[in-house]
Amino acid sequence: MMEIAFMEAMGMACALAAAALAAWWTWAVVNWVWVRPRKVERWLRQQGLAGTSYRLLYGDMKESSHLFKQALSTPIPLSNDIVPRVMPFLHRSLLHHGKKSFSWQGPFARVNIMEPQLIKEILSKNFHFQRPHTNPLVKLLAAGLAAYEGHKWAKHRKIINPAFHLEKLKHMLPAFQASCSEMISRWENEIAGAGVRAASEVDVWPELQALSGDVISRTAFGSNYEEGRRIFQLQKEQAELTIQAVNSVYIPGWRYLPTKRNQRMKQIDKEIRGLLRGIIDKRMKGGEASKNDLLGILLDSNFREVQQHEHGHGHGNVKKVGMSIDEVIEECKLFYLAGQETTSAWLVWTLVLLSWHQDWQHLARQEVLQVFGNETPSFDGLSHLKIVTSILYEVLRLYPPAVELTRTVHEETQLGGICLPAGVVLVLPDILLHRDQEIWGEDAEEFRPERFYEGVSNATKNQVSYFPFGWGPRVCIGQNFAMLEAKMCLAMILQRFSFKVSPSYAHAPIAIVTLQPQFGAQLILHKL
Secondary structure: OHHHHHHHHHHHHHHHHHHHHHHHHHHHHHHHHHHHHHHHHHHHHHOOOEEOOOOOOOEOHHHHHHHHHHHHOOOOOOOOOOHHHHOHHHHHHHHHHOOOEEEEEOOEEEEEOOOHHHHHHHHHOOOOEEOOOOOHHHHHOOOOHHHOOHHHHHHHHHHHHHHHOHHHHHOOHHHHHHHHHHHHHHHHHHHHHOHHHOEEEEEHHHHHHHHHHHHHHHHHHHHHHHHHHHHHHHHHHHHHHHHHHHOOOOOOOHHHOOOHHHHHHHHHHHHHHHHHHHHHHHHHOOOOOOOOOHHHHHHHHHHHHHHHHHHHHOOOOHHHOOOOHHHHHHHHHHHHHHHHHHHHHHHHHHHHHHHHOHHHHHHHHHHHHHHHOOOOOOHHHHOOOHHHHHHHHHHHHHOOOOOOEEEEEOOOEEEOOEEEOOOOEEEEOHHHHOOOHHHHOOOOOOOOHHHHOOOHHHHHOOOOOOOEOEOHHHOOOOHHHHHHHHHHHHHHHHHHEEEEEOOOOOOOEEEEOEEEEOOOOEEEEEEO
């Protein structure tokens, strides 16, 4: 009888434990999808912010997705008024609720920050306002420096910094030149095939994507750049799958389900990691000791960091000092994603805008020919291109590769007289700040490179109202690399071609990882 009673008691205890666990889990879910968002909404409204009312689980995602698909269905007239197409939900939200407003991405509140002084505070305090914890599947695309915080971010930044010093970038100029020359030769062959017209229509968008991928392959991996091209192709597919994942509500644990997308993303990640590990192993064994490409400089810097620690502090925990091979792989993936996507988008909009503004194309070409003639552009000469540099800055103002930055509040925080609860995502829409008439004047939508003749600080009146590469401690580490590549490519194109918009071009900017032309960028190229 005692055994039966004991068994019954144990059964009762297990049932109660299971019921308690189920109740706890149910409450956690209800709190996540309803109680907490409603509490945050009341909090934000009490602070004087306006915004949309929270809707269960999805928030504004269904409405945002509907407006986005609607906007993408048709191109727009040739103009720089692109925000209604690129960010239709945010555009409408600001019209209805004003600059101090909020919206919902799933159960998470997104608060728009449009004041330069507040943006300065957010971007300067990288220890406090940190990057959001996004869908875990995003990490399959690239983790690395951009995803880290605190000590790990500081360690990786220190080790990677030497790869992007100007002196190191000088050694990468031949790689820029080689990649540009190959693309230009293809264009010249197309024009030659066109016969007496000496002109040809070229969709420059896929060409520039291939160019920037080729540049990263050469500058990151040197003689292994053919293997690098395969990595570039895989990263491109991974980026498309990542966007699909981000645009759907993430349910915790969903990444472990064997869905077709999840499985493909994991397959791509495995192949990329295998290719990168093979390249790195060759370097580590000393078979290829180049220290002039990004991988070589990174491995050398990592080795020096570990050596310095061992000499100064004994052996200790090397993992806390240098990078592991897996961490080096993640940084290589990030080289690809950031370097390829950013520069190709920057260059394509530069060519499109110069096609519309033939006067600026003419001025830029005159400057390039005056500095270089028909010779290959040099490192020192590129620094003397004032007009070209101003054009590139103005393109970044109107068509920034990343249309917004986001940061998360991890604990209750005061910002500009507003008390923000933990978990709120702060949205810094640079594409809107770059067009704010209160900051840039009534001609804010117009292409006027002369704004930057006296530099960025003068153009912005020392406000944080222009941040295409971010700002503060986390400013993009590769911005000098990107600027050098963009100048080199643009100068070499201007030396050999004049160009105008083709009648088949449809103006359709779209934000997919970066700001891209949805239907390509068809230009008519004329050989000079």
